[in-house]
Amino acid sequence: MAANQSQPVMNKESKTMSELIEMQNVSLKAAEMVEEGRVHKSLYSDPEIFEEELDKVFNNTWVYVGHESEVPEAGCYKTAWIGRQPVILSRDRKMNLHVLQNRCRHRGATVCEGRKGKTKSFTCPYHGWGYGLDGALRALPKPEEYEGVFDKKDFPLESLRVETYQGLVFATYRDDIESLEDFLGGAKKWIDLFMKQGGGYPLKVLGEHRFNFPGNWKIQLENTTDAYHFPIIHKSFVTSLDDATADIFDFxxxxxxVEDLGNGHSVMVMIPELVDLEADLDQPIPARFEKLAEELRAEGKPEDEVKKLVRAAHGTGFNLNLFPNVSCSMAFFRVLRPVSVGETEIQHVALGGEGAPAPFNRKRMRLHEHFQGPMGFGTPDDGEAWERVHKGAQSGQDGWILVNRGLNNLHESKDGNVAGAVCSETGMRGAYRQYQKMMAAGEEK
Amino acid sequence: MTVNTQVLNDVTAFIWQEADLLDHKGYQEWLQLWSDDGLYIVPAEFAADDNYEDTLNLALDDADMRRMRVARLEDGESVSANATGNTVRMISRVRVLEAGEDLVIARCAMTLNEMRHGKLVTYPADVEYQLQPSADGFRLARKVVRLMHADSFLRTVSFIF
Known part of the structure; x- marks a missing residue:
C-alpha cells in the first residue's frame, strides 16, 4: 500500500448508489470499499488488497483445515492451506491433532507433498531432517556439526493453534484470539443440526471434488449464501429432477x-422442513428414495431406522456459511482457498456415515455427483457465473457490487439475530461486515 | 509379440467414431452406442481402483444419468453448456488388453482440447473401454476416463469426455 492516503476515495454523505467515484491513482483501503449495501469491485480485482487479505484475514482468524474423519487413526495426515501457506493436519500416536507448518526448519522445503495418507514421520527430502507427527525434530544426518550450535528440541515444525468443534478442525496463527467455540458462536447450533445427516452414524468424509475458477475467493464466499441465483442459474439441474423433488427446490x-449469525457467519434456510433431520420421521418415503429404502430393508434395517436414514440422505435444508473459508452446505462441505486475486480453488467434500449401511453412503455419493463438482449438473453453471462476475469486475465506471437485497424487509430471528427473506443478501452483508472489521485492523485513524 | 490387428482396427474405429460424435455434439447418436447397463465413469482420482460404486467419482452415469447429462447439454437451459465452444480430442496409443467373445477391453490415451472463454484448456487422460461385440458392431459397456487433472484441480466441465 502506498503511504499517501490523503485523497478520500469515498464520501458516504455525498455519494448515492449510482454516483461514480474516481478510482485511478488512489491507494485503496479495503475497509472503505465496504458499505452496508454495496462493496466495491476492487475487492475482487486489486492485487494489493488480495495480499492484505491473506495477512489480515487468513493469518488472523480460525481457518478450516479438515474434518477429523480424514485423519481417523494415529499416523494419518492430510495437507491443507491457510491462505497461501501450506500446512499439515496430523494425528500423533497419542491421537492428538496437530496442524504443522509444512516447511522444514533447515532450508525451508516442504516436508510432505501427499494429499493424505499415513506415515510414521515427515522427512525433508533435501537433507533428511525427520519430524514426528507432532512436529518434533527427531533426527538429522551427521548431527555432530550441530553440537553446541543448536538443540533439536528448539526446531520442531512450527505448530499452529488447533481447536475442533463437532469434528470440524480449525487452525489459527493467533494465540491471542477467542476460542474456536466463541468464534463460531451462533453458528454452533446449526453445525449441530448439520451433523444429524449421518443418519445416526458419525459424519464421515467420503471423498472430494476439486476444481478451480478464474476469479476472486469472495465471489464464491457470497455464493453459498445466495438463494436468489438458484432457480435461474440452476434451471437445467431442476429440470433433471422428478416433479416432487423439483418442488422441494422451488424455495x-x-x-x-437468511440469518446473520455474527463474526461473518450466516445461515440460509432454503427448505425449513429439512432443518432438523431427526424430526418428522413419520413422513412417507419419497419416490426417489424408495430404492434406497428397499436396499436398507434388505439389509435388515427396521422401518424406523430406514426412515431415519432416508431422511438423512437428503442432507439438510440449509447452507451454513462460516467465515472465511468453509461452509456446511446442505449435504457437503465447501472449502475455498484463495490462490491469487483472480484464482480460487474449491473442494466439494462429500459426506456420509461412519459405519452406515453401504447403500446409504452410495446414495449420498450419487446425489453429490449429480449436482456437485466440476462435472455435476449444478457446479459448472455456478462456475460460469463466477467467471463472468470476475470478468465484469475488471470493467465499468460504476464499480459497485450490490449486496442490498432485502434491506427493506429485515426482522429479528428467534435467536435475536438480524434475518431477512431466503433470497435476501443478509448473509453476504454479515460476511462483508466481518471482512471490513478485519481489514480495518491497525488502520484506526 | 503379435498383435491382432483386425481386433485393434475394429476397436480403434469404434473409439474414433465415438470421439467424433462427442466433438461434433452428436449426443443422441452417442447414447445409442451404449448397452442398457453400461456405465460412463470419470473417477475423482487418476489411480482410483475399480470399485466405483463405493467411491466418489466426478461422474458415474448409468443410462438415466447419461440421458440427463445429454439433455442438460442440449436443452439450452445450462449457461455453462451454452458457453462451451468446440472440443477437439485426439486419441492414440490404442491397445487391446483382452479380446474375448463377449467382451473386448482396450485402453488408449486421449487429449481433449477445449476453447473456454478464449483460452485453450487441455485435458490429458487415460481411457479404458469395455466393448461388447454384437452382430452390428460393438456396444459400449463401460468407459472409464482417468483425467490427469483429477489429482489436482479441474476447471468445470460442460461437455462429455
Whole structure:
C-alpha cells in the first residue's frame, strides 16, 4: 500500500448508489470499499488488497483445515492451506491433532507433498531432517556439526493453534484470539443440526471434488449464501429432477430465511422442513428414495431406522456459511482457498456415515455427483457465473457490487439475530461486515 | 509379440467414431452406442481402483444419468453448456488388453482440447473401454476416463469426455 492516503476515495454523505467515484491513482483501503449495501469491485480485482487479505484475514482468524474423519487413526495426515501457506493436519500416536507448518526448519522445503495418507514421520527430502507427527525434530544426518550450535528440541515444525468443534478442525496463527467455540458462536447450533445427516452414524468424509475458477475467493464466499441465483442459474439441474423433488427446490417463495449469525457467519434456510433431520420421521418415503429404502430393508434395517436414514440422505435444508473459508452446505462441505486475486480453488467434500449401511453412503455419493463438482449438473453453471462476475469486475465506471437485497424487509430471528427473506443478501452483508472489521485492523485513524 | 490387428482396427474405429460424435455434439447418436447397463465413469482420482460404486467419482452415469447429462447439454437451459465452444480430442496409443467373445477391453490415451472463454484448456487422460461385440458392431459397456487433472484441480466441465 502506498503511504499517501490523503485523497478520500469515498464520501458516504455525498455519494448515492449510482454516483461514480474516481478510482485511478488512489491507494485503496479495503475497509472503505465496504458499505452496508454495496462493496466495491476492487475487492475482487486489486492485487494489493488480495495480499492484505491473506495477512489480515487468513493469518488472523480460525481457518478450516479438515474434518477429523480424514485423519481417523494415529499416523494419518492430510495437507491443507491457510491462505497461501501450506500446512499439515496430523494425528500423533497419542491421537492428538496437530496442524504443522509444512516447511522444514533447515532450508525451508516442504516436508510432505501427499494429499493424505499415513506415515510414521515427515522427512525433508533435501537433507533428511525427520519430524514426528507432532512436529518434533527427531533426527538429522551427521548431527555432530550441530553440537553446541543448536538443540533439536528448539526446531520442531512450527505448530499452529488447533481447536475442533463437532469434528470440524480449525487452525489459527493467533494465540491471542477467542476460542474456536466463541468464534463460531451462533453458528454452533446449526453445525449441530448439520451433523444429524449421518443418519445416526458419525459424519464421515467420503471423498472430494476439486476444481478451480478464474476469479476472486469472495465471489464464491457470497455464493453459498445466495438463494436468489438458484432457480435461474440452476434451471437445467431442476429440470433433471422428478416433479416432487423439483418442488422441494422451488424455495424462493417459501418460508426460508437468511440469518446473520455474527463474526461473518450466516445461515440460509432454503427448505425449513429439512432443518432438523431427526424430526418428522413419520413422513412417507419419497419416490426417489424408495430404492434406497428397499436396499436398507434388505439389509435388515427396521422401518424406523430406514426412515431415519432416508431422511438423512437428503442432507439438510440449509447452507451454513462460516467465515472465511468453509461452509456446511446442505449435504457437503465447501472449502475455498484463495490462490491469487483472480484464482480460487474449491473442494466439494462429500459426506456420509461412519459405519452406515453401504447403500446409504452410495446414495449420498450419487446425489453429490449429480449436482456437485466440476462435472455435476449444478457446479459448472455456478462456475460460469463466477467467471463472468470476475470478468465484469475488471470493467465499468460504476464499480459497485450490490449486496442490498432485502434491506427493506429485515426482522429479528428467534435467536435475536438480524434475518431477512431466503433470497435476501443478509448473509453476504454479515460476511462483508466481518471482512471490513478485519481489514480495518491497525488502520484506526 | 503379435498383435491382432483386425481386433485393434475394429476397436480403434469404434473409439474414433465415438470421439467424433462427442466433438461434433452428436449426443443422441452417442447414447445409442451404449448397452442398457453400461456405465460412463470419470473417477475423482487418476489411480482410483475399480470399485466405483463405493467411491466418489466426478461422474458415474448409468443410462438415466447419461440421458440427463445429454439433455442438460442440449436443452439450452445450462449457461455453462451454452458457453462451451468446440472440443477437439485426439486419441492414440490404442491397445487391446483382452479380446474375448463377449467382451473386448482396450485402453488408449486421449487429449481433449477445449476453447473456454478464449483460452485453450487441455485435458490429458487415460481411457479404458469395455466393448461388447454384437452382430452390428460393438456396444459400449463401460468407459472409464482417468483425467490427469483429477489429482489436482479441474476447471468445470460442460461437455462429455
Amino acid at each position: 424462493l417463495h417459501g418460508d426460508g430465511f
